[in-house]
Amino acid sequence: MGAITLKAAEKWYGDLQVIKGVDLEINEGEFVIFVGPSGCGKSTLLRMIGGLEETSRGAILIDGKDVTADPPSKRGLSMVFQSYALYPHMSVRDNMGFSLKTAGAPKDEIRAKVDEAARILKLEPLLERRPKDMSGGQRQRVAIGRSIVRDPTAFLFDEPLSNLDASLRVEMRYEIAKLHQSLKSTMIYVTHDQTEAMTLADRIVVLEGGYIAQVGTPRELYEKPANLFVAQFIGSPKMNVMRCAVSGGAFALEGGRGGAIEGHENAVSVGCRPEHIKLGAAGEGALDAIVDVLEYLGADTFVIVDAGPLGRITVRVEGDSSLRPEDRVGLILDPDRLHFFDAEGRAV
Known part of the structure:
Protein backbone atom coordinates (compact mmCIF):
# COMPACT_ATOMS: atom_id res chain seq x y z
CA MET A 1 0.00 0.00 0.00
CA GLY A 2 1.14 3.56 -0.58
CA ALA A 3 0.16 4.65 -4.10
CA ILE A 4 -0.53 8.39 -4.24
CA THR A 5 -2.30 10.23 -7.05
CA LEU A 6 -2.66 13.97 -7.64
CA LYS A 7 -5.36 15.08 -10.05
CA ALA A 8 -5.21 18.69 -11.27
CA ALA A 9 -4.15 19.77 -7.77
CA GLU A 10 -4.10 23.54 -7.22
CA LYS A 11 -3.21 25.77 -4.30
CA TRP A 12 -4.36 29.37 -4.05
CA TYR A 13 -3.58 31.98 -1.41
CA GLY A 14 -6.24 34.55 -2.19
CA ASP A 15 -5.52 35.70 -5.73
CA LEU A 16 -2.06 34.09 -5.79
CA GLN A 17 -1.84 30.64 -7.36
CA VAL A 18 1.13 28.66 -6.04
CA ILE A 19 0.42 25.15 -7.40
CA LYS A 20 -0.98 25.24 -10.92
CA GLY A 21 -2.84 22.09 -11.80
CA VAL A 22 -0.44 19.25 -10.94
CA ASP A 23 -1.16 15.73 -12.21
CA LEU A 24 1.11 13.04 -10.79
CA GLU A 25 1.09 9.28 -10.16
CA ILE A 26 3.38 7.95 -7.39
CA ASN A 27 3.60 4.17 -7.33
CA GLU A 28 3.61 1.98 -4.26
CA GLY A 29 7.12 1.64 -2.83
CA GLU A 30 8.55 4.36 -5.06
CA PHE A 31 11.07 6.97 -3.91
CA VAL A 32 10.02 10.24 -5.56
CA ILE A 33 11.83 13.53 -5.05
CA PHE A 34 10.39 17.00 -5.62
CA VAL A 35 13.20 19.33 -6.65
CA GLY A 36 13.40 22.89 -7.87
CA PRO A 37 14.56 26.38 -6.93
CA SER A 38 13.25 28.29 -3.90
CA GLY A 39 9.65 29.38 -4.35
CA CYS A 40 8.75 26.77 -6.98
CA GLY A 41 6.09 25.15 -4.74
CA LYS A 42 7.77 21.85 -3.82
CA SER A 43 7.23 22.11 -0.04
CA THR A 44 3.68 23.39 -0.54
CA LEU A 45 2.88 20.39 -2.74
CA LEU A 46 4.30 18.00 -0.12
CA ARG A 47 2.25 19.67 2.62
CA MET A 48 -0.87 19.37 0.46
CA ILE A 49 -0.28 15.61 0.20
CA GLY A 50 0.20 15.44 3.97
CA GLY A 51 -2.93 17.49 4.66
CA LEU A 52 -1.01 20.35 6.31
CA GLU A 53 -2.12 22.66 3.48
CA GLU A 54 -5.65 22.69 2.09
CA THR A 55 -6.01 21.69 -1.56
CA SER A 56 -7.88 24.56 -3.24
CA ARG A 57 -8.93 22.59 -6.32
CA GLY A 58 -8.39 19.09 -7.69
CA ALA A 59 -8.03 15.86 -5.74
CA ILE A 60 -5.47 13.82 -3.79
CA LEU A 61 -5.93 10.05 -3.62
CA ILE A 62 -4.09 7.55 -1.40
CA ASP A 63 -4.49 3.93 -2.49
CA GLY A 64 -7.45 4.99 -4.62
CA LYS A 65 -9.32 6.75 -1.78
CA ASP A 66 -10.00 10.47 -2.10
CA VAL A 67 -8.43 12.10 0.97
CA THR A 68 -8.59 15.70 -0.26
CA ALA A 69 -10.85 16.77 2.60
CA ASP A 70 -9.33 14.48 5.26
CA PRO A 71 -7.20 15.91 8.10
CA PRO A 72 -3.55 14.77 8.41
CA SER A 73 -4.44 12.26 11.15
CA LYS A 74 -6.73 10.36 8.77
CA ARG A 75 -4.26 10.00 5.88
CA GLY A 76 -1.91 7.43 7.41
CA LEU A 77 1.21 9.38 6.42
CA SER A 78 4.26 10.31 8.44
CA MET A 79 6.31 13.47 7.96
CA VAL A 80 9.96 14.25 8.74
CA PHE A 81 10.72 17.97 8.85
CA GLN A 82 13.84 20.08 8.40
CA SER A 83 13.72 20.73 12.15
CA TYR A 84 14.16 17.60 14.27
CA ALA A 85 11.43 18.82 16.72
CA LEU A 86 12.51 16.37 19.45
CA TYR A 87 11.36 16.74 23.04
CA PRO A 88 14.55 17.84 24.88
CA HIS A 89 13.54 16.36 28.26
CA MET A 90 12.81 12.89 26.83
CA SER A 91 15.17 10.06 26.00
CA VAL A 92 15.53 8.76 22.46
CA ARG A 93 13.30 5.81 23.36
CA ASP A 94 10.56 8.08 24.72
CA ASN A 95 10.80 10.47 21.76
CA MET A 96 10.42 7.63 19.27
CA GLY A 97 7.52 6.00 21.11
CA PHE A 98 5.63 9.14 22.12
CA SER A 99 3.09 9.09 19.25
CA LEU A 100 2.21 5.47 20.03
CA LYS A 101 1.90 6.28 23.74
CA THR A 102 -0.52 9.16 23.10
CA ALA A 103 -2.53 6.83 20.83
CA GLY A 104 -2.93 4.42 23.75
CA ALA A 105 -0.82 1.56 22.36
CA PRO A 106 0.23 -1.18 24.85
CA LYS A 107 3.69 -0.77 26.41
CA ASP A 108 4.98 -4.06 25.00
CA GLU A 109 3.97 -3.01 21.47
CA ILE A 110 5.64 0.39 21.88
CA ARG A 111 8.87 -1.19 23.12
CA ALA A 112 8.93 -3.73 20.29
CA LYS A 113 8.36 -1.11 17.59
CA VAL A 114 10.92 1.30 19.06
CA ASP A 115 13.49 -1.50 19.33
CA GLU A 116 12.90 -2.50 15.70
CA ALA A 117 13.21 1.10 14.46
CA ALA A 118 16.38 1.54 16.53
CA ARG A 119 17.84 -1.61 14.98
CA ILE A 120 17.09 -0.39 11.45
CA LEU A 121 18.64 3.04 12.14
CA LYS A 122 21.51 1.73 14.32
CA LEU A 123 20.30 3.71 17.32
CA GLU A 124 20.36 0.91 19.93
CA PRO A 125 23.33 2.37 21.91
CA LEU A 126 21.62 5.77 22.05
CA LEU A 127 18.14 4.83 23.28
CA GLU A 128 18.63 6.26 26.77
CA ARG A 129 20.34 9.48 25.68
CA ARG A 130 18.67 12.86 25.43
CA PRO A 131 18.78 14.99 22.24
CA LYS A 132 21.35 17.43 23.66
CA ASP A 133 23.86 14.56 23.94
CA MET A 134 23.69 13.64 20.23
CA SER A 135 25.00 14.98 16.92
CA GLY A 136 22.78 16.52 14.26
CA GLY A 137 22.85 13.34 12.19
CA GLN A 138 21.85 11.20 15.18
CA ARG A 139 18.97 13.55 16.00
CA GLN A 140 17.71 13.35 12.43
CA ARG A 141 17.81 9.54 12.64
CA VAL A 142 15.69 9.75 15.80
CA ALA A 143 13.19 11.96 13.96
CA ILE A 144 13.04 9.37 11.16
CA GLY A 145 12.68 6.58 13.74
CA ARG A 146 9.72 8.39 15.28
CA SER A 147 8.06 8.12 11.85
CA ILE A 148 8.98 4.46 11.33
CA VAL A 149 7.28 3.27 14.53
CA ARG A 150 3.94 4.52 13.23
CA ASP A 151 4.16 2.14 10.23
CA PRO A 152 2.79 4.80 7.85
CA THR A 153 1.36 4.33 4.36
CA ALA A 154 4.08 6.64 3.06
CA PHE A 155 6.90 8.83 4.38
CA LEU A 156 7.07 12.54 3.56
CA PHE A 157 10.48 14.25 3.95
CA ASP A 158 10.69 18.06 3.85
CA GLU A 159 14.37 18.99 3.29
CA PRO A 160 15.48 16.76 6.20
CA LEU A 161 19.23 17.21 5.63
CA SER A 162 19.49 20.95 5.11
CA ASN A 163 20.51 21.61 8.75
CA LEU A 164 23.47 19.20 8.55
CA ASP A 165 27.03 19.90 7.48
CA ALA A 166 28.41 18.47 4.23
CA SER A 167 29.90 15.26 5.64
CA LEU A 168 26.77 14.46 7.67
CA ARG A 169 24.57 15.05 4.62
CA VAL A 170 26.55 12.42 2.71
CA GLU A 171 26.23 9.99 5.63
CA MET A 172 22.48 10.60 5.99
CA ARG A 173 21.89 10.22 2.23
CA TYR A 174 23.33 6.73 2.59
CA GLU A 175 21.15 6.03 5.65
CA ILE A 176 17.96 7.14 3.87
CA ALA A 177 18.80 5.11 0.76
CA LYS A 178 19.36 2.00 2.92
CA LEU A 179 16.15 2.73 4.82
CA HIS A 180 14.14 2.74 1.59
CA GLN A 181 15.75 -0.52 0.49
CA SER A 182 14.90 -2.07 3.86
CA LEU A 183 11.32 -0.81 4.32
CA LYS A 184 10.32 -0.72 0.63
CA SER A 185 7.84 2.01 1.59
CA THR A 186 6.62 4.89 -0.56
CA MET A 187 8.75 7.96 0.11
CA ILE A 188 8.27 11.53 -1.12
CA TYR A 189 11.22 13.80 -0.47
CA VAL A 190 11.61 17.54 -1.01
CA THR A 191 15.00 19.14 -1.59
CA HIS A 192 16.62 22.03 -3.43
CA ASP A 193 19.84 20.00 -3.66
CA GLN A 194 19.92 18.25 -7.03
CA THR A 195 22.77 15.97 -5.83
CA GLU A 196 20.38 14.49 -3.24
CA ALA A 197 17.75 14.12 -5.94
CA MET A 198 20.09 12.38 -8.38
CA THR A 199 21.52 9.94 -5.81
CA LEU A 200 18.34 8.96 -3.94
CA ALA A 201 15.35 9.08 -6.30
CA ASP A 202 13.65 6.39 -8.36
CA ARG A 203 11.99 9.33 -10.14
CA ILE A 204 12.49 13.08 -9.90
CA VAL A 205 9.73 15.67 -10.25
CA VAL A 206 11.26 19.00 -11.34
CA LEU A 207 9.03 21.92 -10.41
CA GLU A 208 9.18 25.38 -11.93
CA GLY A 209 6.82 28.18 -10.87
CA GLY A 210 4.11 25.83 -9.60
CA TYR A 211 4.16 23.60 -12.70
CA ILE A 212 5.85 20.25 -13.32
CA ALA A 213 8.68 20.93 -15.78
CA GLN A 214 9.55 17.23 -16.19
CA VAL A 215 9.16 13.87 -14.44
CA GLY A 216 11.62 11.03 -15.00
CA THR A 217 14.44 8.91 -13.66
CA PRO A 218 17.69 10.71 -12.80
CA ARG A 219 19.26 9.32 -15.99
CA GLU A 220 16.34 10.48 -18.15
CA LEU A 221 16.48 14.01 -16.77
CA TYR A 222 20.25 14.19 -17.15
CA GLU A 223 20.48 12.72 -20.64
CA LYS A 224 17.17 13.88 -22.15
CA PRO A 225 16.04 17.13 -20.52
CA ALA A 226 12.67 18.29 -21.86
CA ASN A 227 13.55 21.97 -21.74
CA LEU A 228 16.26 24.50 -20.98
CA PHE A 229 15.22 24.89 -17.33
CA VAL A 230 15.64 21.17 -16.56
CA ALA A 231 18.85 21.00 -18.62
CA GLN A 232 20.51 23.68 -16.51
CA PHE A 233 18.98 22.74 -13.16
CA ILE A 234 19.97 19.06 -13.23
CA GLY A 235 23.73 18.52 -13.26
CA SER A 236 26.63 20.07 -11.38
CA PRO A 237 28.27 22.05 -12.85
CA LYS A 238 25.25 22.97 -14.95
CA MET A 239 25.00 22.41 -18.69
Whole structure:
Protein backbone atom coordinates (compact mmCIF):
# COMPACT_ATOMS: atom_id res chain seq x y z
CA MET A 1 0.00 0.00 0.00
CA GLY A 2 1.14 3.56 -0.58
CA ALA A 3 0.16 4.65 -4.10
CA ILE A 4 -0.53 8.39 -4.24
CA THR A 5 -2.30 10.23 -7.05
CA LEU A 6 -2.66 13.97 -7.64
CA LYS A 7 -5.36 15.08 -10.05
CA ALA A 8 -5.21 18.69 -11.27
CA ALA A 9 -4.15 19.77 -7.77
CA GLU A 10 -4.10 23.54 -7.22
CA LYS A 11 -3.21 25.77 -4.30
CA TRP A 12 -4.36 29.37 -4.05
CA TYR A 13 -3.58 31.98 -1.41
CA GLY A 14 -6.24 34.55 -2.19
CA ASP A 15 -5.52 35.70 -5.73
CA LEU A 16 -2.06 34.09 -5.79
CA GLN A 17 -1.84 30.64 -7.36
CA VAL A 18 1.13 28.66 -6.04
CA ILE A 19 0.42 25.15 -7.40
CA LYS A 20 -0.98 25.24 -10.92
CA GLY A 21 -2.84 22.09 -11.80
CA VAL A 22 -0.44 19.25 -10.94
CA ASP A 23 -1.16 15.73 -12.21
CA LEU A 24 1.11 13.04 -10.79
CA GLU A 25 1.09 9.28 -10.16
CA ILE A 26 3.38 7.95 -7.39
CA ASN A 27 3.60 4.17 -7.33
CA GLU A 28 3.61 1.98 -4.26
CA GLY A 29 7.12 1.64 -2.83
CA GLU A 30 8.55 4.36 -5.06
CA PHE A 31 11.07 6.97 -3.91
CA VAL A 32 10.02 10.24 -5.56
CA ILE A 33 11.83 13.53 -5.05
CA PHE A 34 10.39 17.00 -5.62
CA VAL A 35 13.20 19.33 -6.65
CA GLY A 36 13.40 22.89 -7.87
CA PRO A 37 14.56 26.38 -6.93
CA SER A 38 13.25 28.29 -3.90
CA GLY A 39 9.65 29.38 -4.35
CA CYS A 40 8.75 26.77 -6.98
CA GLY A 41 6.09 25.15 -4.74
CA LYS A 42 7.77 21.85 -3.82
CA SER A 43 7.23 22.11 -0.04
CA THR A 44 3.68 23.39 -0.54
CA LEU A 45 2.88 20.39 -2.74
CA LEU A 46 4.30 18.00 -0.12
CA ARG A 47 2.25 19.67 2.62
CA MET A 48 -0.87 19.37 0.46
CA ILE A 49 -0.28 15.61 0.20
CA GLY A 50 0.20 15.44 3.97
CA GLY A 51 -2.93 17.49 4.66
CA LEU A 52 -1.01 20.35 6.31
CA GLU A 53 -2.12 22.66 3.48
CA GLU A 54 -5.65 22.69 2.09
CA THR A 55 -6.01 21.69 -1.56
CA SER A 56 -7.88 24.56 -3.24
CA ARG A 57 -8.93 22.59 -6.32
CA GLY A 58 -8.39 19.09 -7.69
CA ALA A 59 -8.03 15.86 -5.74
CA ILE A 60 -5.47 13.82 -3.79
CA LEU A 61 -5.93 10.05 -3.62
CA ILE A 62 -4.09 7.55 -1.40
CA ASP A 63 -4.49 3.93 -2.49
CA GLY A 64 -7.45 4.99 -4.62
CA LYS A 65 -9.32 6.75 -1.78
CA ASP A 66 -10.00 10.47 -2.10
CA VAL A 67 -8.43 12.10 0.97
CA THR A 68 -8.59 15.70 -0.26
CA ALA A 69 -10.85 16.77 2.60
CA ASP A 70 -9.33 14.48 5.26
CA PRO A 71 -7.20 15.91 8.10
CA PRO A 72 -3.55 14.77 8.41
CA SER A 73 -4.44 12.26 11.15
CA LYS A 74 -6.73 10.36 8.77
CA ARG A 75 -4.26 10.00 5.88
CA GLY A 76 -1.91 7.43 7.41
CA LEU A 77 1.21 9.38 6.42
CA SER A 78 4.26 10.31 8.44
CA MET A 79 6.31 13.47 7.96
CA VAL A 80 9.96 14.25 8.74
CA PHE A 81 10.72 17.97 8.85
CA GLN A 82 13.84 20.08 8.40
CA SER A 83 13.72 20.73 12.15
CA TYR A 84 14.16 17.60 14.27
CA ALA A 85 11.43 18.82 16.72
CA LEU A 86 12.51 16.37 19.45
CA TYR A 87 11.36 16.74 23.04
CA PRO A 88 14.55 17.84 24.88
CA HIS A 89 13.54 16.36 28.26
CA MET A 90 12.81 12.89 26.83
CA SER A 91 15.17 10.06 26.00
CA VAL A 92 15.53 8.76 22.46
CA ARG A 93 13.30 5.81 23.36
CA ASP A 94 10.56 8.08 24.72
CA ASN A 95 10.80 10.47 21.76
CA MET A 96 10.42 7.63 19.27
CA GLY A 97 7.52 6.00 21.11
CA PHE A 98 5.63 9.14 22.12
CA SER A 99 3.09 9.09 19.25
CA LEU A 100 2.21 5.47 20.03
CA LYS A 101 1.90 6.28 23.74
CA THR A 102 -0.52 9.16 23.10
CA ALA A 103 -2.53 6.83 20.83
CA GLY A 104 -2.93 4.42 23.75
CA ALA A 105 -0.82 1.56 22.36
CA PRO A 106 0.23 -1.18 24.85
CA LYS A 107 3.69 -0.77 26.41
CA ASP A 108 4.98 -4.06 25.00
CA GLU A 109 3.97 -3.01 21.47
CA ILE A 110 5.64 0.39 21.88
CA ARG A 111 8.87 -1.19 23.12
CA ALA A 112 8.93 -3.73 20.29
CA LYS A 113 8.36 -1.11 17.59
CA VAL A 114 10.92 1.30 19.06
CA ASP A 115 13.49 -1.50 19.33
CA GLU A 116 12.90 -2.50 15.70
CA ALA A 117 13.21 1.10 14.46
CA ALA A 118 16.38 1.54 16.53
CA ARG A 119 17.84 -1.61 14.98
CA ILE A 120 17.09 -0.39 11.45
CA LEU A 121 18.64 3.04 12.14
CA LYS A 122 21.51 1.73 14.32
CA LEU A 123 20.30 3.71 17.32
CA GLU A 124 20.36 0.91 19.93
CA PRO A 125 23.33 2.37 21.91
CA LEU A 126 21.62 5.77 22.05
CA LEU A 127 18.14 4.83 23.28
CA GLU A 128 18.63 6.26 26.77
CA ARG A 129 20.34 9.48 25.68
CA ARG A 130 18.67 12.86 25.43
CA PRO A 131 18.78 14.99 22.24
CA LYS A 132 21.35 17.43 23.66
CA ASP A 133 23.86 14.56 23.94
CA MET A 134 23.69 13.64 20.23
CA SER A 135 25.00 14.98 16.92
CA GLY A 136 22.78 16.52 14.26
CA GLY A 137 22.85 13.34 12.19
CA GLN A 138 21.85 11.20 15.18
CA ARG A 139 18.97 13.55 16.00
CA GLN A 140 17.71 13.35 12.43
CA ARG A 141 17.81 9.54 12.64
CA VAL A 142 15.69 9.75 15.80
CA ALA A 143 13.19 11.96 13.96
CA ILE A 144 13.04 9.37 11.16
CA GLY A 145 12.68 6.58 13.74
CA ARG A 146 9.72 8.39 15.28
CA SER A 147 8.06 8.12 11.85
CA ILE A 148 8.98 4.46 11.33
CA VAL A 149 7.28 3.27 14.53
CA ARG A 150 3.94 4.52 13.23
CA ASP A 151 4.16 2.14 10.23
CA PRO A 152 2.79 4.80 7.85
CA THR A 153 1.36 4.33 4.36
CA ALA A 154 4.08 6.64 3.06
CA PHE A 155 6.90 8.83 4.38
CA LEU A 156 7.07 12.54 3.56
CA PHE A 157 10.48 14.25 3.95
CA ASP A 158 10.69 18.06 3.85
CA GLU A 159 14.37 18.99 3.29
CA PRO A 160 15.48 16.76 6.20
CA LEU A 161 19.23 17.21 5.63
CA SER A 162 19.49 20.95 5.11
CA ASN A 163 20.51 21.61 8.75
CA LEU A 164 23.47 19.20 8.55
CA ASP A 165 27.03 19.90 7.48
CA ALA A 166 28.41 18.47 4.23
CA SER A 167 29.90 15.26 5.64
CA LEU A 168 26.77 14.46 7.67
CA ARG A 169 24.57 15.05 4.62
CA VAL A 170 26.55 12.42 2.71
CA GLU A 171 26.23 9.99 5.63
CA MET A 172 22.48 10.60 5.99
CA ARG A 173 21.89 10.22 2.23
CA TYR A 174 23.33 6.73 2.59
CA GLU A 175 21.15 6.03 5.65
CA ILE A 176 17.96 7.14 3.87
CA ALA A 177 18.80 5.11 0.76
CA LYS A 178 19.36 2.00 2.92
CA LEU A 179 16.15 2.73 4.82
CA HIS A 180 14.14 2.74 1.59
CA GLN A 181 15.75 -0.52 0.49
CA SER A 182 14.90 -2.07 3.86
CA LEU A 183 11.32 -0.81 4.32
CA LYS A 184 10.32 -0.72 0.63
CA SER A 185 7.84 2.01 1.59
CA THR A 186 6.62 4.89 -0.56
CA MET A 187 8.75 7.96 0.11
CA ILE A 188 8.27 11.53 -1.12
CA TYR A 189 11.22 13.80 -0.47
CA VAL A 190 11.61 17.54 -1.01
CA THR A 191 15.00 19.14 -1.59
CA HIS A 192 16.62 22.03 -3.43
CA ASP A 193 19.84 20.00 -3.66
CA GLN A 194 19.92 18.25 -7.03
CA THR A 195 22.77 15.97 -5.83
CA GLU A 196 20.38 14.49 -3.24
CA ALA A 197 17.75 14.12 -5.94
CA MET A 198 20.09 12.38 -8.38
CA THR A 199 21.52 9.94 -5.81
CA LEU A 200 18.34 8.96 -3.94
CA ALA A 201 15.35 9.08 -6.30
CA ASP A 202 13.65 6.39 -8.36
CA ARG A 203 11.99 9.33 -10.14
CA ILE A 204 12.49 13.08 -9.90
CA VAL A 205 9.73 15.67 -10.25
CA VAL A 206 11.26 19.00 -11.34
CA LEU A 207 9.03 21.92 -10.41
CA GLU A 208 9.18 25.38 -11.93
CA GLY A 209 6.82 28.18 -10.87
CA GLY A 210 4.11 25.83 -9.60
CA TYR A 211 4.16 23.60 -12.70
CA ILE A 212 5.85 20.25 -13.32
CA ALA A 213 8.68 20.93 -15.78
CA GLN A 214 9.55 17.23 -16.19
CA VAL A 215 9.16 13.87 -14.44
CA GLY A 216 11.62 11.03 -15.00
CA THR A 217 14.44 8.91 -13.66
CA PRO A 218 17.69 10.71 -12.80
CA ARG A 219 19.26 9.32 -15.99
CA GLU A 220 16.34 10.48 -18.15
CA LEU A 221 16.48 14.01 -16.77
CA TYR A 222 20.25 14.19 -17.15
CA GLU A 223 20.48 12.72 -20.64
CA LYS A 224 17.17 13.88 -22.15
CA PRO A 225 16.04 17.13 -20.52
CA ALA A 226 12.67 18.29 -21.86
CA ASN A 227 13.55 21.97 -21.74
CA LEU A 228 16.26 24.50 -20.98
CA PHE A 229 15.22 24.89 -17.33
CA VAL A 230 15.64 21.17 -16.56
CA ALA A 231 18.85 21.00 -18.62
CA GLN A 232 20.51 23.68 -16.51
CA PHE A 233 18.98 22.74 -13.16
CA ILE A 234 19.97 19.06 -13.23
CA GLY A 235 23.73 18.52 -13.26
CA SER A 236 26.63 20.07 -11.38
CA PRO A 237 28.27 22.05 -12.85
CA LYS A 238 25.25 22.97 -14.95
CA MET A 239 25.00 22.41 -18.69
CA ASN A 240 26.72 24.96 -20.90
CA VAL A 241 24.21 26.67 -23.22
CA MET A 242 25.41 28.61 -26.27
CA ARG A 243 23.47 30.65 -28.82
CA CYS A 244 23.51 29.17 -32.29
CA ALA A 245 21.92 29.24 -35.74
CA VAL A 246 20.96 26.07 -37.64
CA SER A 247 20.76 25.94 -41.42
CA GLY A 248 21.45 23.46 -44.20
CA GLY A 249 22.33 20.54 -41.92
CA ALA A 250 24.85 22.49 -39.83
CA PHE A 251 24.87 24.69 -36.73
CA ALA A 252 26.98 27.79 -36.24
CA LEU A 253 27.81 29.17 -32.81
CA GLU A 254 27.73 32.90 -32.23
CA GLY A 255 31.36 33.97 -32.53
CA GLY A 256 32.46 30.37 -33.23
CA ARG A 257 32.48 27.73 -35.92
CA GLY A 258 29.95 25.00 -35.04
CA GLY A 259 29.53 21.69 -36.84
CA ALA A 260 27.24 19.33 -38.73
CA ILE A 261 23.79 18.53 -37.38
CA GLU A 262 20.50 17.31 -38.84
CA GLY A 263 16.84 17.80 -37.95
CA HIS A 264 17.11 20.79 -35.60
CA GLU A 265 16.08 23.67 -37.88
CA ASN A 266 14.11 25.42 -35.11
CA ALA A 267 17.02 25.51 -32.65
CA VAL A 268 18.35 28.83 -31.35
CA SER A 269 20.68 27.42 -28.67
CA VAL A 270 22.79 24.33 -28.12
CA GLY A 271 23.71 22.76 -24.78
CA CYS A 272 26.68 20.58 -23.90
CA ARG A 273 27.61 19.25 -20.47
CA PRO A 274 31.12 19.99 -19.12
CA GLU A 275 32.25 16.35 -19.43
CA HIS A 276 31.21 16.23 -23.10
CA ILE A 277 33.68 18.94 -24.16
CA LYS A 278 37.35 18.24 -24.88
CA LEU A 279 40.10 20.82 -24.97
CA GLY A 280 42.35 21.07 -28.01
CA ALA A 281 44.65 23.55 -29.66
CA ALA A 282 43.28 26.90 -30.83
CA GLY A 283 41.54 26.41 -34.16
CA GLU A 284 40.29 22.92 -33.30
CA GLY A 285 36.65 22.07 -32.60
CA ALA A 286 33.57 24.30 -32.58
CA LEU A 287 35.08 27.47 -31.11
CA ASP A 288 38.14 29.06 -29.49
CA ALA A 289 38.29 30.41 -25.95
CA ILE A 290 40.73 31.74 -23.35
CA VAL A 291 41.30 29.92 -20.06
CA ASP A 292 39.97 32.06 -17.22
CA VAL A 293 39.95 30.00 -13.99
CA LEU A 294 40.96 26.44 -13.04
CA GLU A 295 39.19 24.68 -10.15
CA TYR A 296 41.19 21.63 -9.04
CA LEU A 297 39.06 19.06 -7.16
CA GLY A 298 41.44 16.09 -7.12
CA ALA A 299 39.75 13.54 -9.38
CA ASP A 300 38.59 16.33 -11.70
CA THR A 301 39.53 19.85 -12.69
CA PHE A 302 36.92 22.32 -13.90
CA VAL A 303 38.43 24.56 -16.55
CA ILE A 304 36.34 27.73 -16.91
CA VAL A 305 37.01 29.52 -20.18
CA ASP A 306 35.97 32.87 -21.63
CA ALA A 307 34.29 32.28 -24.98
CA GLY A 308 33.73 35.94 -25.88
CA PRO A 309 30.10 36.56 -26.96
CA LEU A 310 29.10 33.09 -25.70
CA GLY A 311 30.21 33.93 -22.15
CA ARG A 312 31.81 31.52 -19.68
CA ILE A 313 31.94 27.82 -20.51
CA THR A 314 32.91 25.09 -18.03
CA VAL A 315 34.88 22.02 -19.14
CA ARG A 316 35.43 18.99 -16.90
CA VAL A 317 38.95 17.55 -17.23
CA GLU A 318 39.92 14.28 -15.58
CA GLY A 319 42.63 14.73 -12.94
CA ASP A 320 44.96 17.72 -13.08
CA SER A 321 45.50 20.07 -16.03
CA SER A 322 48.67 21.68 -17.32
CA LEU A 323 46.72 24.68 -18.62
CA ARG A 324 47.16 28.10 -17.10
CA PRO A 325 45.01 31.25 -17.16
CA GLU A 326 45.26 33.19 -20.45
CA ASP A 327 46.04 30.04 -22.48
CA ARG A 328 44.13 29.92 -25.74
CA VAL A 329 42.30 26.63 -26.44
CA GLY A 330 39.87 25.06 -28.89
CA LEU A 331 36.64 23.48 -27.59
CA ILE A 332 35.67 20.18 -29.21
CA LEU A 333 31.99 19.35 -28.57
CA ASP A 334 30.89 15.71 -28.61
CA PRO A 335 28.43 15.66 -31.55
CA ASP A 336 26.48 12.75 -30.02
CA ARG A 337 25.91 14.61 -26.70
CA LEU A 338 24.53 17.95 -27.92
CA HIS A 339 21.12 19.25 -26.83
CA PHE A 340 19.24 21.75 -29.00
CA PHE A 341 16.51 24.11 -27.76
CA ASP A 342 14.05 26.36 -29.57
CA ALA A 343 13.16 29.98 -28.80
CA GLU A 344 10.65 28.81 -26.11
CA GLY A 345 13.34 26.76 -24.35
CA ARG A 346 11.88 23.40 -25.43
CA ALA A 347 14.16 20.54 -26.50
CA VAL A 348 14.11 19.97 -30.27
